[in-house]
Amino acid sequence: MKHVAVVGAGLCGSLLACYLGRRGYTVDLYERRPDPRVTGAERGRSINLALSERGIDALRRIGLDEEVLRDALPMRGRMVHPLHGETNFQPYSLSGDRAINSIGRGALNDALLDAAGATPGVTIHFDHPLTALDPSLGTLGFADGSSAKADIVLGADGAGSATRGLLMAYAGEGFSETVSFLDYGYKELTIPARDGEYALDPGALHIWPRGTSMMIALPNPDRSFTGTLFWPSSGSDSFASIGSPAAVERHFRENYPDLLELIPNLVEDYRHNPVGLLGTVKCAPWQMLGRVALIGDAAHAIVPFYGQGANASFEDVVELDRCLDATGDNWAEALPLYEQGRRENSEAIAEMALANFVEMRDKVADPFFKLGKNVEHTLERWLPGKYVSRYELVSFSTTPYAEVRRRVKQQHQVVGAVAGALVALAATALIRRLTR
Ligand SMILES: Cc1cc2nc3c(=O)[nH]c(=O)nc-3n(C[C@H](O)[C@H](O)[C@H](O)COP(=O)(O)OP(=O)(O)OC[C@H]3O[C@@H](n4cnc5c(N)ncnc54)[C@H](O)[C@@H]3O)c2cc1C
Ligand SMILES: NC(=O)C1=CN([C@@H]2O[C@H](COP(=O)(O)OP(=O)(O)OC[C@H]3O[C@@H](n4cnc5c(N)ncnc54)[C@H](OP(=O)(O)O)[C@@H]3O)[C@@H](O)[C@H]2O)C=CC1
Numbered sequence: 001m002k003h004v005a006v007v008g009a010g011l012c013g014s015l016l017a018c019y020l021g022r023r024g025y026t027v028d029l030y031e032r033r034p035d036p037r038v039t040g041a042e043r044g045r046s047i048n049l050a051l052s053e054r055g056i057d058a059l060r061r062i063g064l065d066e067e068v069l070r071d072a073l074p075m076r077g078r079m080v081h082p083l084h085g086e087t088n089f090q091p092y093s094l095s096g097d098r099a100i101n102s103i104g105r106g107a108l109n110d111a112l113l114d115a116a117g118a119t120p121g122v123t124i125h126f127d128h129p130l131t132a133l134d135p136s137l138g139t140l141g142f143a144d145g146s147s148a149k150a151d152i153v154l155g156a157d158g159a160g161s162a163t164r165g166l167l168m169a170y171a172g173e174g175f176s177e178t179v180s181f182l183d184y185g186y187k188e189l190t191i192p193a194r195d196g197e198y199a200l201d202p203g204a205l206h207i208w209p210r211g212t213s214m215m216i217a218l219p220n221p222d223r224s225f226t227g228t229l230f231w232p233s234s235g236s237d238s239f240a241s242i243g244s245p246a247a248v249e250r251h252f253r254e255n256y257p258d259l260l261e262l263i264p265n266l267v268e269d270y271r272h273n274p275v276g277l278l279g280t281v282k283c284a285p286w287q288m289l290g291r292v293a294l295i296g297d298a299a300h301a302i303v304p305f306y307g308q309g310a311n312a313s314f315e316d317v318v319e320l321d322r323c324l325d326a327t328g329d330n331w332a333e334a335l336p337l338y339e340q341g342r343r344e345n346s347e348a349i350a351e352m353a354l355a356n357f358v359e360m361r362d363k364v365a366d367p368f369f370k371l372g373k374n375v376e377h378t379l380e381r382w383l384p385g386k387y388v389s390r391y392e393l394v395s396f397s398t399t400p401y402a403e404v405r406r407r408v409k410q411q412h413q414v415v416g417a418v419a420g421a422l423v424a425l426a427a428t429a430l431i432r433r434l435t436r
């Protein structure tokens with residue numbers, strides 16, 4: 001049986017090791033960092049994330065869903081906090097029951113590492129940053145000077161993937177990469193529990209839409225919320241221009257007055273916590289020589305605004321597993337098939353994720369947007385199974401992302417045509433009446 005090296009024991013790599021170990025492979029999982037179960041929580045990365053149907057489906061297939069979801073907090077809609085006026089709740093689904101799940105990144109990664117470590121054939125090597133790779137030989141080199149060899153090498157080492165960089169160095173013009181950073185960054189702030197209770201409704205994803213910026217907050221099991229500011233990196237009202245304690249306080253008093261009370265350590269948190277980068281990675285090819293491939297963020301990092309990056313990475317693992325089934329574990333056939341199956345889908349979610357930023361930071365506060373959502377839910381009620389909202393298809397189904405994009409476009413065209421015909425009918429009737 002073939003020997004597989006997986007680089008990166010993050011969310012995607014550790015799940016991938018579980019799947020491959022279960023197929024009977026000998027898997028070596030190389031992680032640049034020390035064991036997070038020993039060293040504790042990490043800084044500088046998102047604390048919690050929203051897991052939805054695609055990610056849950058991948059976990060369910062190997063019996064990990066119940067354990068992972070045990071501590072998850074279901075969020076059934078958006079709680080919008082306008083600058084003036086009352087908060088309002090906008091459910092994600094027609095029934096109001098469907099939820100995306102807030103889950104700790106650390107807890108999820110730990111559960112996946114435990115599962116990978118318990119899978120026969122899987123060995124995890126921490127403190128092993130990949131620094132060299134020869135795709136033709138399957139040899140890997142690490143920062144400490146050690147080396148290894150494998151029949152198959154899978155790079156699951158995240159948005160700034162070393163594997164991707166090494167493939168580019170190997171293939172030269174035969175490999176293309178674009179990294180498009182947003183002019184926005186993110187910074188996390190903690191909304192602690194108040195008198196031992198959640199300071200906000202834990203059944204919702206909270207949004208403070210402010211036009212060109214926003215803050216969101218997701219609940220944690222310890223009754224705190226992790227808030228994330230998504231602000232411009234430079235220019236006015238940006239992370240660069242708001243730095244002094246007085247400027248931070250003034251900006252929050254003017255733009256997020258309710259948060260001053262909810263975040264007692266606002267200034268310290270703000271000044272202490274890093275600003276993270278946001279961007280989209282596109283590269284091609286995802287596989288070389290039928291023996292080295294990229295998976296998860298390493299192949300297609302996206303902006304986080306749909307809450308789908310990890311979900312999409314988990315779907316990659318399911319697709320690769322399916323391709324191995326379809327080809328009788330012939331990797332030279334399975335890897336191109338995997339790339340073919342996932343590329344269009346990852347491009348579709350990358351695009352939808354960028355569009356969701358505008359929806360969240362701006363449109364959710366618009367009364368016409370709310371009206372549109374109500375009309376959408378009404379159409380879903382009138383045309384069950386025929387009209388299904390984009391949100392429902394992305395978050396609560398495993399319909400391939402590219403198909404979601406096509407279907408939603410068609411639905412909008414039909415609704416647009418029907419609305420146009422109704423307007424034309426009404427106009428004709430009016431003209432007839434006026435000219436009678
Ligand atoms: C602010 C923010 C919020 C997000 N929220 C959500 C959300 O709500 N829902 C969702 O689905 N997704 C979300 N995401 C996206 C999600 O975090 C990623 O899509 C997901 O982590 C990708 O998993 P991965 O395993 O491919 O990469 P990572 O999780 O980044 O893991 C990569 C691993 O590789 C290791 N590594 C890196 N370099 C090397 C090397 N040279 N050698 C060996 N190991 C290496 C790293 O240490 C790490 O452990 C969010 C992202 C951000 C930034
Ligand atoms: N780099 C890229 O090409 C792209 C990046 N992005 C986005 O930008 C973000 C930052 O990118 P980049 O700086 O390359 O990536 P990283 O995610 O590797 O680094 C971001 C920060 O998180 C820390 N960190 C990363 N992994 C761990 C871990 N397992 N344990 C503890 N701390 C960790 C890093 O610490 P340290 O400095 O010690 O490594 C650093 O402070 C990414 O999360 C991604 O969302 C998006 C598109 C492209």
Ligand SMILES: Nc1ccccc1C(=O)C[C@H](N)C(=O)O
Binds near residue numbers: 305308
């Ligand atoms: N997890 C996130 C992280 C950052 C930004 C948004 C999310 C979301 O999940 C948004 C949610 N899907 C929404 O559309 O309301």
